[in-house]
Amino acid sequence: MAISDNETAFVNNAAASIGLAEMFNITPASTNPPYLVLTVLDRDEYTVGATGATGTLTGNGRTLSQSNLGGDGRGGGIVFTYQASTGLYYNSTYGYLNQLVYDSSASAGDVTNLSLFGESSLAMANAYAGNADLMMQKDAAGYIGSATVVTRPGYTATVPSQATPDSIVSAAQSFVGQAWNDDGCWLLASTIAAEAGASLPVQSTLIGLPGQANGEWIVAFNGPAGQTGNWQSMVTAGEMIVFEPAGGGGHITTCVSGSGGSAMLVDNITYVGSGGQITNLANDGSGSDIVVSAPHPASQEFAGVSAATVVIYELDTPIVTTNVASDGLVSHASQSLGILFSATDPGNKTITSWQIYDTATTDALILNGVDYSDHSAANALTASSLSAVSLLAGATATTDTLEVRAYNGNYWGDWDSLSVAITTTTIPTAAPPVLTVQTPNQTWKEGQAISLALGANTFTDPSGETLSYSATLANGQSLPSWLKFNAATDSFSGIPPNTAQTLSIKVTATDTSGLAASDSFTATVLGAPVVAAPTPNQTWFEGKAFSLALAANTFVDPQGESLTCTATQTNGQALPSWLQFNAATDSFSGTAPSVAQSVAVNVTATDSGGLSASESFTATVQAPAPTPGITVTNPTPNQTWADGQAVGLTLPANTFADALGLKMTFAAYELSGPNVTSWLYFNPNADEFFGVVPAQETGRVLLAVLASDAQHMTAEDMFSVTFAPNPTSHSTASISALGIVQPPDPSHVAGLLVLHG
Numbered sequence: 051m052a053i054s055d056n057e058t059a060f061v062n063n064a065a066a067s068i069g070l071a072e073m074f075n076i077t078p079a080s081t082n083p084p085y086l087v088l089t090v091l092d093r094d095e096y097t098v099g100a101t102g103a104t105g106t107l108t109g110n111g112r113t114l115s116q117s118n119l120g121g122d123g124r125g126g127g128i129v130f131t132y133q134a135s136t137g138l139y140y141n142s143t144y145g146y147l148n149q150l151v152y153d154s155s156a157s158a159g160d161v162t163n164l165s166l167f168g169e170s171s172l173a174m175a176n177a178y179a180g181n182a183d184l185m186m187q188k189d190a191a192g193y194i195g196s197a198t199v200v201t202r203p204g205y206t207a208t209v210p211s212q213a214t215p216d217s218i219v220s221a222a223q224s225f226v227g228q229a230w231n232d233d234g235c236w237l238l239a240s241t242i243a244a245e246a247g248a249s250l251p252v253q254s255t256l257i258g259l260p261g262q263a264n265g266e267w268i269v270a271f272n273g274p275a276g277q278t279g280n281w282q283s284m285v286t287a288g289e290m291i292v293f294e295p296a297g298g299g300g301h302i303t304t305c306v307s308g309s310g311g312s313a314m315l316v317d318n319i320t321y322v323g324s325g326g327q328i329t330n331l332a333n334d335g336s337g338s339d340i341v342v343s344a345p346h347p348a349s350q351e352f353a354g355v356s357a358a359t360v361v362i363y364e365l366d367t368p369i370v371t372t373n374v375a376s377d378g379l380v381s382h383a384s385q386s387l388g389i390l391f392s393a394t395d396p397g398n399k400t401i402t403s404w405q406i407y408d409t410a411t412t413d414a415l416i417l418n419g420v421d422y423s424d425h426s427a428a429n430a431l432t433a434s435s436l437s438a439v440s441l442l443a444g445a446t447a448t449t450d451t452l453e454v455r456a457y458n459g460n461y462w463g464d465w466d467s468l469s470v471a472i473t474t475t476t477i478p479t480a481a482p483p484v485l486t487v488q489t490p491n492q493t494w495k496e497g498q499a500i501s502l503a504l505g506a507n508t509f510t511d512p513s514g515e516t517l518s519y520s521a522t523l524a525n526g527q528s529l530p531s532w533l534k535f536n537a538a539t540d541s542f543s544g545i546p547p548n549t550a551q552t553l554s555i556k557v558t559a560t561d562t563s564g565l566a567a568s569d570s571f572t573a574t575v576l577g578a579p580v581v582a583a584p585t586p587n588q589t590w591f592e593g594k595a596f597s598l599a600l601a602a603n604t605f606v607d608p609q610g611e612s613l614t615c616t617a618t619q620t621n622g623q624a625l626p627s628w629l630q631f632n633a634a635t636d637s638f639s640g641t642a643p644s645v646a647q648s649v650a651v652n653v654t655a656t657d658s659g660g661l662s663a664s665e666s667f668t669a670t671v672q673a674p675a676p677t678p679g680i681t682v683t684n685p686t687p688n689q690t691w692a693d694g695q696a697v698g699l700t701l702p703a704n705t706f707a708d709a710l711g712l713k714m715t716f717a718a719y720e721l722s723g724p725n726v727t728s729w730l731y732f733n734p735n736a737d738e739f740f741g742v743v744p745a746q747e748t749g750r751v752l753l754a755v756l757a758s759d760a761q762h763m764t765a766e767d768m769f770s771v772t773f774a775p776n777p778t779s780h781s782t783a784s785i786s787a788l789g790i791v792q793p794p795d796p797s798h799v800a801g802l803l804v805l806h807g
Contacts, residue, residue, distance in 0.1 A: 052079035053086075055265055056198045058249035059213070061241075063205045065156035071148040073197035078137025083192070083728055085175045086139045086147065089182035091163045091252060095234025103157035119181050122234075127179030129172070150200060160201040161237045161244075165252040166194040173346065186262075188254050194266040198249040200241050213266065214367050215288020216464040221246040222304040222316040225342045230318045238318050238342070239290055239302045254292050254363060257300030261292070261361035266461070268397050271362040281360050282352055283310040284395065292361045295675030296354030306345050314345035366397045368456035368463035378471040379443040384416065388437030389558060389566055390453050390468055398459035401525055404439070405430040409451040412444035413472060424699055427453070427465070436526050437556065437568065443472045481512035482565035489557070492573040495661060496546045503541035504557060504662035508569055510584030516560035524554035524570055550577025550608035577608035578661035585653070588669040591641040596690040599637040605655035605663060613655040620650040620666050629669070640673045676709045680757050680765035683707045688769050692776040694745050700738040701755060705767055712759040721768070722750030747773040772777060 056075045060068055076082070092104045104116040104124050116124040126714045130139035130147045140146040154162060167185055169175040169192055178185040184399060210217050221242045230238055236255055243250045251264045261269035270289065271281045283292060286309040286670065294304045303317040318340050370393045379385055395399050405414060407430040415431050417439050424431040430453075441452065450470045455463050487508050494500045511517055521535035521542070522528060527785050529535060530553070533544040540557070553573045560566040583601045605613055617626060617631035617638070625631060626649060628640045638651075649669045654679045656662040684704045691697050708714055718732035730741040737755065754768045 052077040052082060053168070053194055055195045055249075057211070058195070058266060059200075059209050059244040059247050060154075060197070060198045061202055061205055061207075061209050061244050062154065063201075063203050065201065066154050066199075067142060068152050068154070068199060069148075070150040070152065070164075072148075073152075073164065074195070076137075076148060078134075083170060083363060083616045084132050085169040085172055086132070086194075087167040087169055087175050087179045087185060087192075088130065088147065088150075089125060089165045089167065089179065089252070090114075090116055090184050091119075091123060091125040091165070091182035091255065092120045092160065093124075093234075093237060093255065095237055101155075101157040103155035103160065105152055105154040105160070105162050106564050107144070107150055107152055109141075112143050112145075114144065116411075117180070119183060125180070125182050125185060127185065128180070129169075129179045131172075134648045148419070154199045154201055157201060159237065159241075160202050161240045161250070162199045162785050163240065163252050163255070164199070164231060165196040167192040167723040168194055174326045180461065182252055183256060186256070187259060189528075190253065190260060190262055192255070193251070193262045193264065193601045196249045196252050198240055198244045200244045202241070202245075202691065205245075207245065208586060209245060209285070210247035210737070211245065212461055213246040213365055213624060214464045215286075215365055217246035218248070218288040218290075218304065219240065222306050223345070226316065226344055226512075228342050230340045230342050235302050235318050239304060242304055243290070248365065250290065251363065252802055254361070255304060257292060257294045258359055259361075259738070261363060263366075265466075266365060267363045268366045269361060270364040270396065271360060273357045273360040277764075281357050281362065282313075284355060284362060285309060285312075285313045285348060286364075288365060290363045292359075292363070293352075293355050294359035294690065295351065301351070305348070308348075309348065312349040315348050316342065316345050319351070346372050348707040352501050364396050365461070366395075366399075366458070367461045368393045368395045368399075368401055368458050370454050370456050370463055370466035372466060372468045374468070376469055376471070378473060379441065381443050381447070381474045382444050382626065383471060384440045384442045386437055386566065386568075387439045387441060387452065387454070388435070388556075388568075389560065390452070391436055391466065392522075392526055393456040393463070395456075395458045397458070399460070400652035401456045401527055402434070402459045403457040404433050404436045404454060405457070405462070406433065406436070406439055406452065406454050406735050407431060408441060408453070408470075410444070410446075410448050410472070412446040412448060413450050414442045414444070416440045416442050435524060437524070441470065443470075445474070446472065448472050480565060481562060482517060482625045483509045483511045483517055483559045483561055483567040485567050485569050486510045489569050489571040491571050493576060494573055494661060495548050495576050496548045496550070496578055497661075499543070499545050501541070501543050503539060504569070508540070508557075509567060510519045511559075511561050513561065513563070515563060517559045517561055518556060519559055521555060521557045524556045526555065529553075529555070543689070547579060549575070551575045551705065576659055576661065578608045579605045579655045579663040580614055581655055581663055581665045582606040583668045590647065590669060590671050591674045592642055592644045592671055594637075594674075597637065597639045599635065604636070604653075604665065607655075607657045609657070611657040611659060614656055615653055615655050617651060617653045620652040625649070625651070645671070646673060647671050661663035678759075678761045678763050679709045680714065681707050681709075682765050682767045686755070686767050686769040689771045690774055691743050691771055692774055693743050694742075694776050696742045700736060700741040705737070706757040706765055708757075708759050708763070710759070710761070710762075712761065714757045714759050717756045717758075719754045721752040721758065723755050723770075724749045724773075726751050726771075743773060 054075050057072055059695045084478050091321050107114040114352050116126050119125050128141050128144055133140050177806050178188050240250050248266045249266055251262050253259050255261045258274050260275035261272050271284055285305050287305050287307050295301050303315045305313045306316050307314045353754045365804055370391055407424045411425050415424050419435055430769045440593045450469045455465045461572055487505050519537045519540045535542055557569045558566050583603045615636050652664055652666045654662050656666045684702055716734045716737050732739055750770055751771045752770050754766050756766050758764045
């Protein structure tokens with residue numbers, strides 16, 4: 051999907067006009083959903099002095115005003131349809147999505163959340179577009195992202211282009227001491243996030259709703275989605291936590307420091323005492339109204355909270371940590387930064403870049419032998435690997451500070467600091483270790499155990515100091531979980547997963563003086579063939595010749611190696627004699643036996659490296675399909691009916707048989723004899739004749755019932771009816787076979803068709 055956020059946070063000190071193109075970026079792509087729902091949500095929550103003003107959406111000369119959604123919510127929505135010819139989303143009333151303009155209200159503290167949902171169902175889009183609360187519940191998986199617009203009179207700061215945990219903390223602490231009488235916790239949290247440079251996911255407005263990521267935020271804990279565990283221990287600074295307090299209701303709060311049990315929170319609730327009594331419940335505009343208090347312990351809010359209601363939102367930004375508490379260098383000495391810092395990513399993304407600067411202008415950062423002037427964040431040095439950057443101490447004794455942050459391909463994290471003491475004291479200096487023998491590149495096979503011990507002479511230390519070893523990926527990240535490094539034996543072991551991949555591995559030897567050298571090599575994991583186009587189950591007919599050629603892309607080898615195929619039964623036995631497999635053409639042929647049976651076939655493709663993959667399918671031999679047709683299996687016997695009698699004749703269910711078991715329909719005809727169509731009726735639903743024989747009826751009539759099916763197959767059952775006088779001596783045997791029936795619903799009755807003159 052080629053739909054993403056451009057800018058998600060807008061904080062203005064008065065009413066403002068913002069184009070939707072500033073908020074969202076949409077580029078043409080075949081994966082774009084057929085419909086986009088744009089929802090607008092404006093909440094007052096606690097409305098002591100709220101004006102009720104809302105913003106509007108304008109496009110194509112038409113304006114969408116927000117309407118009451120119930121409770122404290124107001125909003126609206128528009129459904130847009132994707133135009134493949136233009137690559138744009140269009141609504142017949144409001145025009146193109148990227149040409150809409152949102153005009154915010156001038157009401158103080160007004161917060162509006164504009165969200166996009168991708169939809170494949172037009173009916174669902176139309177049904178829920180006007181209510182963001184319903185839209186996010188009916189199609190949470192379709193949620194793409196949000197933008198937040200805040201009106202804050204007197205606001206003069208600049209909204210960062212990207213939020214980090216530090217900017218969330220700073221924005222939250224800036225509200226301490228401010229009155230927050232008119233609005234509730236979600237509006238405060240949304241305003242904090244917006245001033246920090248981010249938009250909260252719209253799902254954060256409802257308690258008990260599973261959280262959804264929106265690009266900027268990931269969901270670190272998702273209780274409503276069934277996640278369990280000690281969620282309180284996961285809380286860290288810069289996160290926002292949605293939950294249902296022990297007393298009921300709903301709440302969202304911001305962690306500004308600490309973690310776990312020592313976390314400190316900022317929100318619009320003031321607590322006193324260790325028991326966490328709330329003191330600011332007036333909300334009436336008096337002096338006892340809410341003033342955002344200093345950070346308070348998380349334990350006051352989290353006691354008794356059910357994990358099933360908790361959602362923790364965390365910014366998707368890398369976290370850099372220092373590997374040492376402090377560092378020092380002698381003047382003119384240098385040190386690689388790779389061993390000083392490491393980074394993790396909350397969303398498990400790969401760290402793709404680093405930025406570094408140092409504060410001492412007398413020192414230098416060296417990348418590929420070049421000295422860069424990088425002593426401020428604005429002039430920070432960017433590198434793909436931190437290990438390629440070294441700090442070169444100058445001639446002046448000073449305290450230098452290294453500032454480092456990491457990038458995960460989408461977002462930068464916060465800066466992390468390390469002080470480095472630069473001294474000019476003459477002290478004996480040890481020579482760093484030396485890479486003596488480069489480890490050759492390795493080739494490993496998936497699923498096969500590996501064992502690689504580095505040679506004893508890989509590193510040597512000129513000063514004879516003891517070496518300790520560590521191993522990471524070349525970019526500084528940890529080795530994958532399946533690859534273990536034993537620092538005591540300087541060796542690798544593990545079993546590669548079933549995924550072709552290439553790893554750049556770095557082994558670092560560090561002496562007791564803290565000096566280090568590195569050995570880098572590449573490990574290529576060869577992948578086994580994969581089944582790309584499984585062969586469907588086959589049906590062959592008894593006594594008939596057949597042929598089956600496997601598709602050319604049935605198996606695909608990640609390395610592009612040639613494949614050799616073999617075929618057996620799935621139990622390992624050879625194929626039956628009537629089924630031949632040609633390995634040169636990857637095809638089956640033969641003549642099916644005359645006995646119905648099934649064969650479970652297994653085809654194995656093996657590449658030149660000995661790795662293989664298999665697929666299975668079932669070949670079923672069955673009798674040829676029956677020939678369509680209808681037969682009369684139980685002909686109706688000739689009848690004798692007495693004059694003046696009420697008669698009913700229902701043909702048995704087995705009168706006709708359809709070879710394919712298709713449903714049959716029926717019609718009745720008078721072929722010859724006296725005209726009985728005026729009093730004899732036929733019910734085609736029940737295959738039944740009924741009527742009353744007129745007095746003095748004589749002669750013999752020939753009747754026929756025609757059965758037909760959906761394939762236009764027909765069969766005809768013919769019988770005669772002889773009319774006899776009705777003296778008292780009339781045979782009861784003839785009448786008893788008929789039975790007397792009540793006429794069916796006239797709408798289900800058809801008269802006989804007469805075919806004679």
